[in-house]
Amino acid sequence: MLNELSFAEAATAIERGDITSEQLTRACLDRVEARDGDVKAWAFIDPELALAQARACDVADERKGLLHGVPFGVKDIIATHDMPTGMGSPIYEGHRPGYDAACVALLRAAGAVILGKTVTVEFAGMAPPPTANPHNLACTPGGSSSGSGAAVADFMVPAAFGTQTAGSIHRPAAHCGVIGYKPTFDTFSIHGVWPAAQSLDTLGLLTRGIDDVELISAALLGRPLRRERAPVTSPRIAICKTHLWDIVKPETEEAIQIAKEVLSARGAAVVELILPESFDELVSARDIISSYERARATAHEWYNHRDLLSPQLQKAVAKGFAWDYEEYAHAIKVGADRRHDLDLLFNAFDAIIAPCTAGEAPPDRNSTGDHTHIGMWNLLHAPSYALPTYRGPNNMPVAIQLIGRHGEDDALFDVAKWVLEQLVPA
Amino acid sequence: MLNELSFAEAATAIERGDITSEQLTRACLDRVEARDGDVKAWAFIDPELALAQARACDVADERKGLLHGVPFGVKDIIATHDMPTGMGSPIYEGHRPGYDAACVALLRAAGAVILGKTVTVEFAGMAPPPTANPHNLACTPGGSSSGSGAAVADFMVPAAFGTQTAGSIHRPAAHCGVIGYKPTFDTFSIHGVWPAAQSLDTLGLLTRGIDDVELISAALLGRPLRRERAPVTSPRIAICKTHLWDIVKPETEEAIQIAKEVLSARGAAVVELILPESFDELVSARDIISSYERARATAHEWYNHRDLLSPQLQKAVAKGFAWDYEEYAHAIKVGADRRHDLDLLFNAFDAIIAPCTAGEAPPDRNSTGDHTHIGMWNLLHAPSYALPTYRGPNNMPVAIQLIGRHGEDDALFDVAKWVLEQLVPA
Numbered sequence: 001m002l003n004e005l006s007f008a009e010a011a012t013a014i015e016r017g018d019i020t021s022e023q024l025t026r027a028c029l030d031r032v033e034a035r036d037g038d039v040k041a042w043a044f045i046d047p048e049l050a051l052a053q054a055r056a057c058d059v060a061d062e063r064k065g066l067l068h069g070v071p072f073g074v075k076d077i078i079a080t081h082d083m084p085t086g087m088g089s090p091i092y093e094g095h096r097p098g099y100d101a102a103c104v105a106l107l108r109a110a111g112a113v114i115l116g117k118t119v120t121v122e123f124a125g126m127a128p129p130p131t132a133n134p135h136n137l138a139c140t141p142g143g144s145s146s147g148s149g150a151a152v153a154d155f156m157v158p159a160a161f162g163t164q165t166a167g168s169i170h171r172p173a174a175h176c177g178v179i180g181y182k183p184t185f186d187t188f189s190i191h192g193v194w195p196a197a198q199s200l201d202t203l204g205l206l207t208r209g210i211d212d213v214e215l216i217s218a219a220l221l222g223r224p225l226r227r228e229r230a231p232v233t234s235p236r237i238a239i240c241k242t243h244l245w246d247i248v249k250p251e252t253e254e255a256i257q258i259a260k261e262v263l264s265a266r267g268a269a270v271v272e273l274i275l276p277e278s279f280d281e282l283v284s285a286r287d288i289i290s291s292y293e294r295a296r297a298t299a300h301e302w303y304n305h306r307d308l309l310s311p312q313l314q315k316a317v318a319k320g321f322a323w324d325y326e327e328y329a330h331a332i333k334v335g336a337d338r339r340h341d342l343d344l345l346f347n348a349f350d351a352i353i354a355p356c357t358a359g360e361a362p363p364d365r366n367s368t369g370d371h372t373h374i375g376m377w378n379l380l381h382a383p384s385y386a387l388p389t390y391r392g393p394n395n396m397p398v399a400i401q402l403i404g405r406h407g408e409d410d411a412l413f414d415v416a417k418w419v420l421e422q423l424v425p426a
Numbered sequence: 427m428l429n430e431l432s433f434a435e436a437a438t439a440i441e442r443g444d445i446t447s448e449q450l451t452r453a454c455l456d457r458v459e460a461r462d463g464d465v466k467a468w469a470f471i472d473p474e475l476a477l478a479q480a481r482a483c484d485v486a487d488e489r490k491g492l493l494h495g496v497p498f499g500v501k502d503i504i505a506t507h508d509m510p511t512g513m514g515s516p517i518y519e520g521h522r523p524g525y526d527a528a529c530v531a532l533l534r535a536a537g538a539v540i541l542g543k544t545v546t547v548e549f550a551g552m553a554p555p556p557t558a559n560p561h562n563l564a565c566t567p568g569g570s571s572s573g574s575g576a577a578v579a580d581f582m583v584p585a586a587f588g589t590q591t592a593g594s595i596h597r598p599a600a601h602c603g604v605i606g607y608k609p610t611f612d613t614f615s616i617h618g619v620w621p622a623a624q625s626l627d628t629l630g631l632l633t634r635g636i637d638d639v640e641l642i643s644a645a646l647l648g649r650p651l652r653r654e655r656a657p658v659t660s661p662r663i664a665i666c667k668t669h670l671w672d673i674v675k676p677e678t679e680e681a682i683q684i685a686k687e688v689l690s691a692r693g694a695a696v697v698e699l700i701l702p703e704s705f706d707e708l709v710s711a712r713d714i715i716s717s718y719e720r721a722r723a724t725a726h727e728w729y730n731h732r733d734l735l736s737p738q739l740q741k742a743v744a745k746g747f748a749w750d751y752e753e754y755a756h757a758i759k760v761g762a763d764r765r766h767d768l769d770l771l772f773n774a775f776d777a778i779i780a781p782c783t784a785g786e787a788p789p790d791r792n793s794t795g796d797h798t799h800i801g802m803w804n805l806l807h808a809p810s811y812a813l814p815t816y817r818g819p820n821n822m823p824v825a826i827q828l829i830g831r832h833g834e835d836d837a838l839f840d841v842a843k844w845v846l847e848q849l850v851p852a
Contacts, residue, residue: 095524102726109729299615324649
């Protein structure tokens with residue numbers, strides 16, 4: 001089935017002339033048609049608009065770029081000039097920003113077909129989305145990039161944008177069983193992405209194949225595909241249980257234990273990392289920063305359309321406006337200081353493996369699950385992956401989190417690819 | 427004349443009931459009417475819309491907040507729900523974003539009257555704006571916050587927003603002879619502010635009185651006005667000529683020499699700071715970062731409306747897309763490393779005095795002047811002020827730049843106030 005190709009596989013198949021963009025796009029649209037009544041991954045999709053882009057690729061005299069003809073999903077807090085951008089909020093239903101976010105314009109310039117807008121939790125926050133987990137419709141897909149996680153996992157589109165402020169890329173990636181990539185903070189242009197908390201928001205990717213990350217990143221960063229590098233053979237990997245280990249479920253413990261054993265057996269130099277106690281404060285510091293900044297980012301809606309905000313968001317914004325600035329400033333300093341500490345720790349290893357979500361997706365559609373394990377690392381601005389390497393007691397996906405050194409996204413990609421090859425052989 | 431009151435003076439006069447918001451707003455509008463045909467500081471102003479806000483303040487049962495009834499100017503790259511936001515570009519002429527930027531919503535919630543939109547250079551870039559310098563119409567007001575600088579200097583509005591990526595707050599402040607305040611990077615919410623380069627863009631203020639900075643900051647940050655602190659008596663001030671000293675004009679040399687002598691005589695512990703040579707690279711690193719990030723932020727306009735971009739911006743965007751990602755990544759690292767170095771240097775003093783612009787506003791309306799002296803510090807993310815302390819050979823304003831430690835905006839405010847008291851006695 002064409003819609004089951006990974007993004008990179010599809011790009012190659014189109015480049016070779018084995019398939020057309022229109023065939024691939026139709027296969028994705030057929031899957032959406034068949035499944036989205038149940039999964040509800042899409043906030044907006046116009047088949048004719050998608051097919052018109054695909055046909056334009058197929059008749060073009062030359063390839064537009066690295067992503068020529070491959071469909072892509074865009075989280076609905078990201079501006080699109082030809083589709084509404086609703087932010088998951090009734091305040092912005094049918095909103096037309098009048099331009100493409102930078103990331104969308106860059107993807108289009110590289111030839112990608114923007115298939116449609118994927119469901120976001122209201123303002124990338126905490127209210128439950130309409131989306132279901134495609135592996136079990138009674139479970140949450142995670143959030144806030146709920147539609148991106150569900151659509152990619154359910155073979156409706158090969159890849160999609162997500163954004164992460166706490167765990168909004170890795171949580172849906174983990175719960176839906178796809179790869180989540182959160183770059184080093186500020187790597188991709190954030191222009192046109194509606195903010196949640198500006199010192200934490202990071203644009204990233206949800207994909208089914210690890211090579212997709214390298215390909216799409218190259219288009220966004222304007223760089224050639226890296227082809228030459230030394231093969232990874234014995235990466236130095238630190239297993240970090242963190243101070244949150246007692247709220248981890250058995251399936252996540254098992255996923256990490258298996259990773260430790262298998263990677264060690266395949267040549268990795270595995271050590272255990274016990275973080276200094278000063279890192280414990282990261283969870284509360286991130287919560288304060290997110291809360292304080294989100295309240296300000298929501299000032300217009302708070303003062304003009306408060307009754308159209310969900311009860312959850314109203315509560316969060318009220319809390320955010322109540323923080324003392326001094327507490328916020330302290331939390332900012334905690335983040336900066338621990339970033340410096342982490343950078344020094346990284347002299348001793350190439351990547352950290354830590355819990356991602358607590359466990360499988362909860363069988364609860366009124367929650368988007370737990371983000372604590374992901375959020376503490378997100379405040380550190382380090383690049384990270386959610387890698388779905390395991391299945392839990394209910395046969396639902398379980399991911400490990402792989403964290404790299406600030407700015408060293410290329411090196412982390414190589415380790416992530418090696419780790420997946422060992423743990424999830426093709 | 428009411429329009430000559432500083433922002434803080436006006437807020438106090440309204441609070442005491444000495445004047446009404448409508449009287450003050452009318453005085454500002456009268457000044458705009460009399461002068462803006464020549465100065466061209468405003469991109470949009472609707473007197474009735476401004477007066478309606480003022481009357482709403484005057485009839486309110488209680489004060490809305492710290493800024494109750496005082497007019498404020500908003501740079502026209504900042505979103506307003508009730509006024510167009512044109513970005514200084516024909517592409518967005520009459521554009522209605524549909525919401526208020528966070529900073530505008532927060533000012534409104536604190537009671538400010540949004541008087542209108544001040545002229546911005548096209549996308550806060552480098553093309554010449556229509557605005558003239560109110561001190562000499564043949565001179566540039568500086569850019570890119572050109573209208574904010576000119577309107578505040580010309581007593582059309584007591585204060586206005588500016589944004590700075592290289593020198594876009596401090597250059598118009600210096601050339602127009604008002605105070606520029608650029609906070610530590612990421613201090614004020616940037617939501618709804620059109621980006622130029624995301625890792626450099628900083629929202630700040632142009633005012634005529636130093637106390638205005640503290641007052642408006644309190645409203646934006648949600649904190650009470652600080653009232654208690656130790657008086658500044660003998661601040662430790664480093665004079666830093668920088669490696670760019672040979673492109674400084676005599677009037678800036680004199681402004682700094684006078685500051686050194688006077689502040690020393692009044693009790694400051696003045697030292698000379700010679701930066702390590704590694705700081706020389708800041709100028710080129712900032713240019714690369716700005717160019718690379720701006721190209722990406724302009725991707726939609728570049729691919730869809732290229733002929734509507736100015737020749738200057740077309741050239742800049744083309745250059746930005748041509749940078750190797752590796753060069754950009756290196757420049758990012760230079761900024762981060764020098765930030766760390768500067769923080770250590772700051773153990774030895776409380777503030778740095780450095781050149782701001784090269785000299786007086788050039789008698790040239792086709793340029794917005796030089797930003798090099800400001801830009802190198804802007805990459806360091808440190809808080810800074812442009813303080814107009816001197817007049818040049820043509821009786822035009824000349825400013826010094828006062829730079830503080832990252833995150834220590836409060837301490838820098840106290841020093842800035844003390845410095846102004848010594849150099850520009852009321």
